[in-house]
Amino acid sequence: MEKYAHVFQGTAFSSKTFQEVNILKDFIFCINEDGFIEKMVSPDDEQYLALLGAYEGKENFHRLEDGEYLLPGFIDLHVHAPQWAQLGTALDLPLYDWLNTYTFPVESKFSDIDYAQTVYQDLVKTLIANGTTTALYFATVHKESSLLLAEICAKLGQRGLVGKVVMDNPDQCPDYYRDADTKTALQQTEEFIVAVQQLNKQTKQGVYPVVTPRFIPSCTNEALKGLGELAAKYDTYIQSHCSESDWEHEYVIDRFQKHDAFALNDFGLLQEKSIMAHCNFLNDEDAELFAKTGTAISHCPVSNVFFSNGVLPAAHLHEKGVDIGLGTDISGGFSPSLFDNVRQAVISSRMLEEGVDTTVSADNRGVPSSRLTTNEAFYFATAGGGESLSLPIGRIEENYTWDVQIINTKLPSAKLPIFGDDLYDIFQKIIYLARPENIQQVWIQGNKVHER
């Protein structure tokens, strides 16, 4: 009866609904050759002992040790790969100055393929070690090194969605860091799409090209229109920044007399496979357009503290039917960890709620129903990311990919303070207290890609 590529036995946590977490205690997980969860068997099931009998002691049987737990791999919906080089620096400036003083000079260095190799390899390895099994990347304007990033994801086994960034607007982009012209930008984007779609065929976990206008200010109308057409022609993902900061939001109103959402939609850039970063200033009409077109939000709660001076009303937008996942926004966000971003998502949401109780505080500065619970923020980092990308990822459930992180809570050097056996308490402690050291193994599409 041995037919599975891998069989795991242990306890897993995975979102059941937006509000609820499923606790799969001592389940058996049967993983097929394609890296999908073919079957999950509970200890009450009559097949349980027979399955154990067939696999126990075999090389492809994995029993989690005492203190180890399975979580779905994280899905990071917003990473600027070249900004890994400046992680943790230059966070005291507003967005416009930060881009022009620090970020564009750093990104311009990625014309050097050797430099790109060093930085990108280190980044992808680090994200995997932090439990990130799928990442949506902005590379730079350079086609060659953008392709290299996709190749590194392919080689290291991470599911990478990668965009060659388009910046062709001479009014907003410096001479030293800009596409040569609009036609070249579109042509190179098309070549990039074709190359990554080829590369995808050689991977098990998938690597995908992403049409990537950096944000409206950096692109001409002709480029935005051409990119919408390319995305439709090749059925690709689309990513950009949308209504992030006061400056950027006002710029778009000045140029188009409308909000980012409607401007992007006019160019065919909002569709089922679109993921827009930040979106802090979406109003209800914008949100309805997102929900109608199937456009998702990558919520970047750490970065928003630094560059948006705002809090995304994530609970409200989710309620309006918009798909939401989490993004680190490296390096606007200083942490490569989605654990950190789950924590900040909860903390920021509580700040937004703050003051709403007028019996405590006279000034009613909060927004009601803004809170995100721990379970909801975890949902964004996992299941919500999967829904945003329309891929069967982000849940430990049958017919989903085996993308998991094994958390060791009893590591001598990083022991979590667990003094009881309530599994939901343990889940919460993992969410708030786990460090990268606790991530014992990471698997993507049924392949082990990290172990410490």
Ligand code: GUN
């Ligand atoms: N808007 C345009 N480019 C960027 C970027 O690199 N980071 C952030 N946070 N916002 C942007």
Ligand code: FE
């Ligand atoms: Fe960003």
